[in-house]
Amino acid sequence: MRRLIGKTDKANKARETTRAEAHRARKSRPPKKQLGLRGWLLRGGFGIVAAGVVSGGLALAWQQGYPQQVVDRLHLAGVNLTGSAGLTLRRVTVEGRLRTPRADVFAALGATQGDPILGIDIDQARARLESIDWVRSAVVERRLPDLIHIQIAERSPVAIWQNRGRFSLVDTDGHVINRQDVGGWSHLPIVVGDGAPERTRDLLAMLATENRMAERVRAAVLVSGRRWNLHIGDPSSDVEIRLPETDPDKAWAWFASLQRDHNILARDVRIVDLRTPDRLVVRLASDVVEETQVLKGGEDT
Known part of the structure; x- marks a missing residue:
């Protein structure tokens, strides 16, 4: 009887030790939501900083009289950098579309999901939209970090x-x-x-x-x-x-x-x-x- 009691006590102590260690391990882990928010802020903030650096660099290159070819290459490299930093197209919202074919609107935008959002030429997109028969006027807005909003006024x-x-x-x-x-x-x-x-x-x-x-x-x-x-x-x-x-x-x-x-x-x-x-x-x-x-x-x- 003594031997059985002794073995049981040792088993209980071992299980309690295992539970305590598991609890300490879970407690030491950072909350997943907090890590995700922090990562998003860091990534989005870096993207915005990268966008500012790229804009400043292009303006400086232009003022210094660099050839247009060099400026274009710097622009492309900068856009790719902001895309890698998280500034990519994820959502497109359209307001005012009633008779204009949806496919024509997205074709006129000239961008697909995942493209660097700063690489989308807003003026050219608006011009292409207004060339559609049904579209009288259009407004295209870039809303960082990942949204393009299109507003259409159709013809009557x-x-x-x-x-x-x-x-x-x-x-x-x-x-x-x-x-x-x-x-x-x-x-x-x-x-x-x-x-x-x-x-x-x-x-x-x-x-x-x-x-x-x-x-x-x-x-x-x-x-x-x-x-x-x-x-x-x-x-x-x-x-x-x-x-x-x-x-x-x-x-x-x-x-x-x-x-x-x-x-x-x-x-x-x-x-x-x-x-x-x-x-x-x-x-x-x-x-x-x-x-x-x-x-x-x-x-x-």
């Missing part, structure tokens, strides 16, 4: 341009947005002819002065780059309104007032010619031509 289509059998969208600036399919924009008016996109904004502003009539305009054809022919109604009952080259806004307002007062479109009209001042020429579907002259006093003859 206001018309469809028909040119030589092809269809494209047109925005308020007259910029052409090339698309394979414009079916989702069938509610927009169609403008036809060379130079029509550049004059679309003025056309729509003129039409908007008579909103109720503007809603009935289906298409507008720019004739010889000088004046517009408007098309009202569906193709089966199309009415062509021929506006003059000079003061088309006055002719449009006159036509709208005639429609309100006399409802001339209720007749089987095919062409309304307003090109001659103070004179209205109407061609019916039966090829009958009616001409009305408006006197200064406002009476018709």
